[in-house]
Amino acid sequence: MNENTSDQILFDRWVKGDRQAFAVLYDRYKNRxxxxxxxxxxxxxxxxxxxxxxxxxxxxxxxxxxxxRSLLSWLFGIAHKRTIDHFRHVKVxxxxxxxTDKSVGSKIESPIExxxxxxxxxxxxxxxxxxxxxxxxxxxxxxxxxVPFKDIAVIMKCPINTALGRMRLAxxxxxxxxxxxxxxxxx
Amino acid sequence: xxxxxxxxEGLLLVSDELDETRKTAYESHVASCETCRSEMxxxxxxxxxxxxxDLLSLATSKEFxxxxxxxxxxxxxxxxxxxxxSFALKRVVVATLFLVVGFGGxxxxxxxxxxxxxxxxxxxxxxxxxxxxxxxxxxxxxARELPVEGMxxxxxxxxxxxxxxxxxxxxxxxxxxxxSSGVIPVDVRGK
Numbered sequence: 001m002n003e004n005t006s007d008q009i010l011f012d013r014w015v016k017g018d019r020q021a022f023a024v025l026y027d028r029y030k031n032r033x034x035x036x037x038x039x040x041x042x043x044x045x046x047x048x049x050x051x052x053x054x055x056x057x058x059x060x061x062x063x064x065x066x067x068x069r070s071l072l073s074w075l076f077g078i079a080h081k082r083t084i085d086h087f088r089h090v091k092v093x094x095x096x097x098x099x100t101d102k103s104v105g106s107k108i109e110s111p112i113e114x115x116x117x118x119x120x121x122x123x124x125x126x127x128x129x130x131x132x133x134x135x136x137x138x139x140x141x142x143x144x145x146x147v148p149f150k151d152i153a154v155i156m157k158c159p160i161n162t163a164l165g166r167m168r169l170a171x172x173x174x175x176x177x178x179x180x181x182x183x184x185x186x187x
Numbered sequence: 188x189x190x191x192x193x194x195x196e197g198l199l200l201v202s203d204e205l206d207e208t209r210k211t212a213y214e215s216h217v218a219s220c221e222t223c224r225s226e227m228x229x230x231x232x233x234x235x236x237x238x239x240x241d242l243l244s245l246a247t248s249k250e251f252x253x254x255x256x257x258x259x260x261x262x263x264x265x266x267x268x269x270x271x272x273s274f275a276l277k278r279v280v281v282a283t284l285f286l287v288v289g290f291g292g293x294x295x296x297x298x299x300x301x302x303x304x305x306x307x308x309x310x311x312x313x314x315x316x317x318x319x320x321x322x323x324x325x326x327x328x329x330a331r332e333l334p335v336e337g338m339x340x341x342x343x344x345x346x347x348x349x350x351x352x353x354x355x356x357x358x359x360x361x362x363x364x365x366x367s368s369g370v371i372p373v374d375v376r377g378k
Contacts, residue, residue: 031244
């Protein structure tokens with residue numbers, strides 16, 4: 001089993017009980033999915049719980065996976081749903097931007113990454129955290145999950161034009177935040 | 188189309204979601220619009236340098252990874268290979284249950300309606316009850332002026348005019364030769 005084995009083949013093997021296949025898939029996408037959940041929740045411990053729920057839900061609902069779709073898109077859709085369900089349950093007010101204690105790298109950065117933390121990573125984290133939650137979600141689904149906009153529209157239950165509008169605004173606002181932090185223009 | 192909309196078309200182009208017609212239209216617009224051309228260039232660069240997956244991703248710890256792997260190993264596998272079969276089987280079972288319950292319910296209702304009708308019919312009291320059977324007594328016979336069994340004509344005549352008999356006794360012989368007697372109610376007292 002090499003790194004180029006397609007997601008669908010690995011997924012089928014995983015569902016039939018091949019632990020090695022699951023290990024490959026997990027290793028392939030864990031950082032992206034984890035990054036998405038952490039940036040949506042701003043809490044690492046909570047993100048770990050939701051990450052586990054995401055993969056367990058993927059295993060339990062394997063028969064619902066449409067093999068014409070991207071496995072990563074499907075996993076991101078599950079992660080999105082778990083995150084939204086969590087917020088509905090606890091009725092947490094979505095006030096990340098005002099809570100300076102939660103802003104940026106200190107809480108959400110991996111202890112391993114903190115050693116090699118680059119300024120750009122920290123600034124990007126800050127800029128993404130500062131986004132409106134809906135814009136942040138579209139941005140992360142697109143850039144981290146490589147989810148097509150038509151799938152983003154389905155996941156977020158909005159028209160595709162709305163998803164596109166949010167993405168356009170997210171890009172504009174990230175640039176503004178980066179400019180505030182001294183990153184002017186991109187080569 | 189405003190430039191904002193063309194920017195969104197550019198986003199769809201990058202995610203490979205534009206058909207050929209719209210792709211051609213976008214490229215044609217970008218060729219003549221500096222704003223949109225600049226925007227697309229910026230976006231493509233940002234994707235690779237600023238918010239690439241490497242910068243947006245977050246690493247997990249080894250302990251956490253092992254925890255996930257163990258948890259998934261313990262979770263029972265769904266029967267994916269029978270997915271289609273179980274999908275169809277579930278629907279057939281549900282449909283059959285509906286049919287059985289519906290049919291049974293219908294039969295139950297019909298049975299009860301029929302039973303109620305029969306019970307109602309049994310309770311109806313007829314308006315003209317049949318006449319009770321009359322038992323003929325000797326007084327009845329007398330009232331009908333029929334002779335008491337055994338009395339012949341002669342004895343009836345000898346009873347005289349004072350007899351209680353108010354009618355002459357007649358003797359009828361039918362064609363078969365059998366005689367039967369009866370009384371024709373005739374008032375002979377005045378003669």
